[in-house]
Amino acid sequence: MIQLYNYYRSSASYRVRIALHLKQIPFTYHAVNLREAKHKSEAFKAINSFQAVPYLIDGEVKISQSLAILDYLESLQPEPTLYPKDPALRAKALEIALSLICDLHPLNNLKVLNYLRENAKFNDEQIMAWMHHWFHKILAPLEEMISKNKQTRYALTNSVSIVELCLIPQLYNARRFEIDLSKYSTLKTVESICLELDAFQKALPESQPDYV
Numbered sequence: 744m745i746q747l748y749n750y751y752r753s754s755a756s757y758r759v760r761i762a763l764h765l766k767q768i769p770f771t772y773h774a775v776n777l778r779e780a781k782h783k784s785e786a787f788k789a790i791n792s793f794q795a796v797p798y799l800i801d802g803e804v805k806i807s808q809s810l811a812i813l814d815y816l817e818s819l820q821p822e823p824t825l826y827p828k829d830p831a832l833r834a835k836a837l838e839i840a841l842s843l844i845c846d847l848h849p850l851n852n853l854k855v856l857n858y859l860r861e862n863a864k865f866n867d868e869q870i871m872a873w874m875h876h877w878f879h880k881i882l883a884p885l886e887e888m889i890s891k892n893k894q895t896r897y898a899l900t901n902s903v904s905i906v907e908l909c910l911i912p913q914l915y916n917a918r919r920f921e922i923d924l925s926k927y928s929t930l931k932t933v934e935s936i937c938l939e940l941d942a943f944q945k946a947l948p949e950s951q952p953d954y955v
């Protein structure tokens with residue numbers, strides 16, 4: 744059985760949970776409370792020296808980084824696939840996913856916020872200004888890109904892809920930081936269609952055993 748170390752409101756963990764539920768892969772949930780800094784404990788450091796979640800263990804296989812985990816799950820259980828079949832759409836899906844995983848998420852991550860507060864001495868107002876700046880920098884071009892494609896049910900095709908696995912958790916983070924999403928009607932429509940699906944419901948932060 745796959746072991747997943749994660750935290751209910753970690754957006755990187757949320758991506759992986761959606762994939763596990765979509766692909767109906769059973770897993771054991773291990774909660775790592777980031778708020779209580781359990782990821783920095785010696786016990787967790789011995790499991791994942793990067794001191795972050797998600798972290799997946801499948802027998803001898805041990806993987807950090809959500810994108811690598813998603814790739815592993817795709818190889819284990821190819822259907823339903825996380826990638827469009829068409830090469831151009833597949834590249835587009837990865838382009839969007841990477842803009843969320845690599846360009847946006849690191850800028851609203853706990854360790855970055857802690858650094859801004861503790862080392863750069865940002866106050867709450869400066870933290871919020873930082874958040875607003877970086878969320879809009881990525882969400883605005885995504886809205887523009889995805890709104891041009893009005894023929895499909897999801898962002899790029901008629902099936903869920905890696906795009907939605909990355910987008911929905913970042914919209915969740917955006918709301919946590921009170922980002923005004925009113926300009927992103929296409930992104931919100933994709934989100935509401937996804938949230939009708941069982942896999943997304945099961946992966947929601949509030950559906951997790953460690954949710955508070």
Ligand SMILES: N[C@@H](CCC(=O)N[C@@H](CS)C(=O)NCC(=O)O)C(=O)O
Binds near residue numbers: 753755797807808844
């Ligand atoms: N790029 C990594 C990000 C992993 C990551 O930073 N996870 C966050 C939670 S979303 C974490 O564990 N943060 C701990 C910290 O910031 O100290 C991935 O996609 O898996």
